Amino acid sequence: MNLLVGSATLCQREMVRFFRQRSRIAGALGTPLVFWLLLGSGVGRSISLPSVSGTMNYIEYFFPGTVVMILLFTSIFSTISIIEDRREGFLQAVLVAPIPRSTIVLGKMAGSTALALVQGLLFMILAPLVVGVPFGALPLTVLFLALVAFGLTGLGYVIAWSLDSTQGFHAIMNLFLIPMWLLSGAVFPASGAPAWLQWVIMANPLTYGVGVVRWSLYGGEAYAALGAPDPVVSTLVVIGFAAAMFGIALRVTLKS
Numbered sequence: 001m002n003l004l005v006g007s008a009t010l011c012q013r014e015m016v017r018f019f020r021q022r023s024r025i026a027g028a029l030g031t032p033l034v035f036w037l038l039l040g041s042g043v044g045r046s047i048s049l050p051s052v053s054g055t056m057n058y059i060e061y062f063f064p065g066t067v068v069m070i071l072l073f074t075s076i077f078s079t080i081s082i083i084e085d086r087r088e089g090f091l092q093a094v095l096v097a098p099i100p101r102s103t104i105v106l107g108k109m110a111g112s113t114a115l116a117l118v119q120g121l122l123f124m125i126l127a128p129l130v131v132g133v134p135f136g137a138l139p140l141t142v143l144f145l146a147l148v149a150f151g152l153t154g155l156g157y158v159i160a161w162s163l164d165s166t167q168g169f170h171a172i173m174n175l176f177l178i179p180m181w182l183l184s185g186a187v188f189p190a191s192g193a194p195a196w197l198q199w200v201i202m203a204n205p206l207t208y209g210v211g212v213v214r215w216s217l218y219g220g221e222a223y224a225a226l227g228a229p230d231p232v233v234s235t236l237v238v239i240g241f242a243a244a245m246f247g248i249a250l251r252v253t254l255k256s
Contacts, residue, residue, distance in 0.1 A: 010103070015111055018078065018115050036066040064217055065186025065187060068181070070116065070123055074112070074119050075152040075153040076155075077156075078116070079159070079160040080169055081108075082160040083163060116145075117142070117149050124141075144213050148209035150245070151241040154242065154245025157249040159172055161252050184201070184207045190228070205237055208235075209234075211229050212238055215234070
């Protein structure tokens, strides 16, 4: 009961804190929207999709990657609160509270995951106004988005827990997380990349997150035409990544 109540309280705190900062809402939604429109309408014309992909244009191809980008931005930026809470003394107070330390991990990750999922779904609601996304299996898409957001939140949690400055966190994000998104098949198909880069893309867990979101939206035929990983393998990797990040986050919290 302490675990559930404590986790729910921390989750609610994360959501209240986020929605009180309107600049974070604008940044989390506005930046991916600009990326989607500018890259999709401009740079996208120089990127050729496989001819077997049918009538799909680049802005449609780029859409699932943009949704995952929203999850990435929201999940990662939400975990900056760990550094702020440590500096303000709130984290130390929670650590000595009579609750399991797993409460901190679950509450923080649940709050950031919920925020990322809400913003991703808001962006998807606006999408039909621009392109004709088929929205094949929407409940399955929501499930995959939640799993991807949970895994990314865990990754951000682990990075933030080991740092003591927001400047260092931003540096790590720019060095590691943005390339992780760029090399996930979100911007260009892996089939059009050099052989060595294809190996990097296949080793990237976010590749499979983008893949399952794209598969659930467009269906198996269009997905297979892009030469993406098998959807069953992608699903297993996404589940494994989310579980592994939660386990690592729990471990680093218990060791502190």
